[in-house]
Amino acid sequence: MVAKQDGPTGPSAGVVEELLNRTARIATDWLASLDRRPVGESASVDELRARLGGPLPTGPVDPLVVVEELARAAEPGLVAIPSGRYFGFVIGGGLPAAVAADWLTSVWDQCPGFYACGPAASVAEEVAGGWVRELLGLPRTASFAFVTGCQMAHLTCLAAARHQVLRGLGWDVEQRGLAGAPPVRVLLGARRHVSVDRALRFLGIGRDSVRVVPADTDGRIEVPALRRELAVEDVPAIVCAQAGEVNTGAVDDLAGVADAAREAGAWLHVDGAFGLWAAASPAFRHLVAGAERADSWAFDAHKWLNVPYDSGLAFCAHPDAHRAAMTATAGYLVQGGPGHPRDAMDWTPAFSRRARGFAVYAALRSLGRQGVAELVERTCGHARTFAAGLAAVPGCQVLNEVVLNQVLFRFGDDRTTDQVLRRVVDSGEAWMSGTTVGAGRAIRMSVSNWQTSDRDIARALAAVQAAAVGVGRG
Known part of the structure; x- marks a missing residue:
């Protein structure tokens, strides 16, 4: 007979309370430091390995000690992404209500x-x-899924597209797979985001099935060229358009693309990673006119909606295709039943996942329709102010029409551009990222954070001015 074993002895309720209170204090101290701390990290990767590394402990360590030492060791390697002076990539901060809801998400552990x-x-x-569907003007019957980010949103939407296109040819891809399936063409703009190609690869649609359509200098797909490409072969097609090119913020002529796709009987997917949120603003909604006519949409909440990482959304105008591409079942699962209109696992690639809906719910409720519109308009205004201010910086050339929240600029040659960027980042006053556009290096500046203020923009401009002067003297 096996003796009954007691369960592990965990910390008492009082200890847990002390731990969480202390953690909250560490978190609030970090947020309070954002305005005065350098935006970039202050420790090298090797230094962080030394601080965080070492042998795995043989026995348990007091949780309070673990959290205290983790915070102390990691702090020099943290980039102040929540800061109003972080302009890298297209990354938002965390709205207070969304951060608080995300903390509760971890505690509730649903x-x-x-x-x-x-x-x-x-x-x-x-x-x-x-709420998102209503805010962005998407069809009321569109299905949706909460996923990690736009990468998985593309995979979800394009899986639905693959299902629908092949079903129209009498091929059940979920039953028969892709071996021997009829060919499917995918038409992409020359300046699309690489995550679209990656999603296609995950779905077994290789480069040989992809046709690249030329784009203009700001990255917008050329609609006449798209029409010509669609007419080349009488083969079912998936067209991928873009609302917000990653460097310039440019938005495809979505109405024109939708017309071309509709006439060819093609599925239209929109990569709206950040730019689709323009639909929430009366001032910028015209830029994404036609988006509502698409068959699927992929975008992020951790960009312009400013919820904590990670949070992406996939919407599909054809719920049957969406569900068919994603659903799974097993005898042990408890699915469906009265009052259960949509088990979420029928719409996402994941079984187990974080309850991202709480943070998105909190962000939308705290802002309301007007608050989301104001957030979009204010950050776009900051981008225009920054671009205008660059005119006073010697040798600076703005490369894009600032239509949303992205500013692209460079200095003379590649070496000078990279040197200016390095000096700006090293100053700690702002954080921006570099990119290659066409044949040259450039600096990307994205205003996506709810905290960014006029003062933050002024500090960033001063940092660029000082960096340009310093490189000129050097």
Whole structure:
């Protein structure tokens, strides 16, 4: 007979309370330091390995000690991404309500795959998904999925597209796979985001099936060229358009693309990673006119909506195709039933995942329709102010028409451009990223953070001015 074993002895309720209170203090101290701290990290990767590394402990370590030492060791390697002076890539900060809801998400530890694992998490997703659909003017019947980010949103949407296109040819890809399947063409703009290509690769659609359509200097797909390409072969097609080119912010002529796709009987997918949020603003909605006519949309919440990483959204105008591409079932699962209109695992590539709906719900409720519009308009205004200010910086050339929140600029040659960028980042006053556009190096500046102020823009401009002068003297 095996003796009964007691369970592990965990920390008492009082210890847990002390740990979480201390963690909250560390977090609030970090946020309070953002305005005065350098935006970039202050420790090298090797230094961080030394601080965080070492042998795995033989026995347990007090959780309070673990958190204190983790925070102390990691702090020099943290980039102040939540700061209003962080302009790298297209990364937002965290709205206070969204951050707080994300903390609760960790504490509640719900799995929103289906209602039985936490109906509150499932219902929060239902409500938040409906709010987003309404806010962005997407079809009321569109299905949706909460995913990690735009990469998985592309995979979700393009899986639905693959299902629908092949089904039209009498091929059940979920049953028969791709071996021997009819050919499918995918038409992409020359300046699309690489995550679209990657999603296609995951879905078994290789480069030989992809046709690249020319784009203009700001990255917009050329609609006449798209029409010509669609007419080349009588083969079912998937067209991928873009709302917000990653360097310039340029938006494809979505109405023109939608017309071309509709006439050819093609599925239209929109990569709206950040730019689709322009639909929430009366001032910028015209830029994405026609987006509502697409068949699927992929975009992020951790960019312009400013919820904590990670948070992406996939919407599909054809729920049957969406569900068919994603659904799974097993005898042990508790799915469906009265009051359960959508088990979330039927719409996402994941079984187990974080309950991202809570943070999105909190962000939308805290901002409201007007607040989201104001966030989009204010950050776009900051981008225009920054671009205008660059005119006073010697040797600086703005490379794009600033239509949204992206500014692209360079200095003379590649070496000078990279030197200016390095000096700006090293100054700690702002953080921007470099890129290669065409044949030359450039600096990308993205204004995506709810905290960015006029003062932050002024500090960033001063940092660029000082860097340019310093490189000129050097």
